[in-house]
Amino acid sequence: MAHSTHPSADAAVVDHHGAGIEHTHPTWSTYWKVATILTLITAVEVWVYYVPAIVHSRWFVPILLVMSAVKFAIVVMFYMHLKYDHRLFRVLFTGPLIIAMITIVALMFLFGKLAARVGGMG
Amino acid sequence: MTSVPLTAGHVAPDAHDPHATSTGLDNKKIAIWAFIGSECMLFASLISTYLIYKGRSKVGPFPHETWTDPSTGKTLHAILNIPVTSASTFVLLMSSLAMVLALAAVQNKNVPKRTTGERILGNSSLWLLATAALGITFLGFQAYEFTSFVHEGLSIRTNLFGSSFFTLTGFHGAHVTAGVIWLLTLFAIDRKRGLGPRDEVNVDIAALYWHFVDVVWIAIFTLVYLIK
Numbered sequence A: 001m002a003h004s005t006h007p008s009a010d011a012a013v014v015d016h017h018g019a020g021i022e023h024t025h026p027t028w029s030t031y032w033k034v035a036t037i038l039t040l041i042t043a044v045e046v047w048v049y050y051v052p053a054i055v056h057s058r059w060f061v062p063i064l065l066v067m068s069a070v071k072f073a074i075v076v077m078f079y080m081h082l083k084y085d086h087r088l089f090r091v092l093f094t095g096p097l098i099i100a101m102i103t104i105v106a107l108m109f110l111f112g113k114l115a116a117r118v119g120g121m122g
Numbered sequence B: 001m002t003s004v005p006l007t008a009g010h011v012a013p014d015a016h017d018p019h020a021t022s023t024g025l026d027n028k029k030i031a032i033w034a035f036i037g038s039e040c041m042l043f044a045s046l047i048s049t050y051l052i053y054k055g056r057s058k059v060g061p062f063p064h065e066t067w068t069d070p071s072t073g074k075t076l077h078a079i080l081n082i083p084v085t086s087a088s089t090f091v092l093l094m095s096s097l098a099m100v101l102a103l104a105a106v107q108n109k110n111v112p113k114r115t116t117g118e119r120i121l122g123n124s125s126l127w128l129l130a131t132a133a134l135g136i137t138f139l140g141f142q143a144y145e146f147t148s149f150v151h152e153g154l155s156i157r158t159n160l161f162g163s164s165f166f167t168l169t170g171f172h173g174a175h176v177t178a179g180v181i182w183l184l185t186l187f188a189i190d191r192k193r194g195l196g197p198r199d200e201v202n203v204d205i206a207a208l209y210w211h212f213v214d215v216v217w218i219a220i221f222t223l224v225y226l227i228k
Helices: A007-018 A028-049 A060-079 A087-110 A113-121 B027-053 B082-107 B116-121 B124-151 B160-192 B197-226
Strands: none
Touching (some): A028 A060, A028 B082, A028 B197, A060 B082, A060 B197, A087 A113, A087 B027, B027 B160, B027 B197, B082 B116, B124 B160, B124 B197, B160 B197
């Protein structure tokens, strides 16, 4: 990184980094591309909902969950800048997120929801 | 000035900077990420409750199935309106786009804008207002949905589905409302004195909160509305 000798420019660099904000943010065009991808995935999700052959197959729920997870990850990485930001922020987010997901799965096992689903698929 | 190699989001603590931290990261940004982490737990509990109660309601209306009331003989259709909710989901996704454009506009406030397109993209007030307007539109969709559900006989006291559905989506709607107020506050500040690079962190934490509200809805849309 080129450091300017101009005081205000140096201050801007320090403040910028001090905020924990990475310099290599996505560009405007990246934001538009991400929005297009999110819209397309949402359209496919809704389309899948109206296709009886898919709805009645065992792949219906996994397909929707995967598409939802992809949308979730795209927003977090590109719009929330977690892909570019400091590692501490990733830890602060993914740690509780993993605990939250384990909690959901554990509670569903505890109340027999996942057991019923696995039995139903067999 | 000494030449200290700077890594992403990190700076060596400066003894003269009153805001310097041991991590080199802004405390407000660490706080918002910790808050978002705690919000993950909150929504996980609400989503868990919805999923556990799903399919256990004794009386209708039901989310995806028709139901005939044995006492009145009245048939109630599946209550979830997927086309309307898909539209509101699209609105919330577009609000996230407007939010990142607002943040980019604040970050690039001092960059000269030569073309009309650059001036539009660099107009932080426009994008902040657009984000808030899209958030209000989403809330309008939610108000319409809640009202129509109540008219069709589903309230928070009707059955397990109604209780868990209104609690989950109601909490999310409350978060959107808080976000809209936050955005309108930033818009007012921008109109009054102009938001610039020095306000970057303040806009960034508002943006992080708004995007989190968006990703929670991404999960709710799939788990509540689409999975039968």
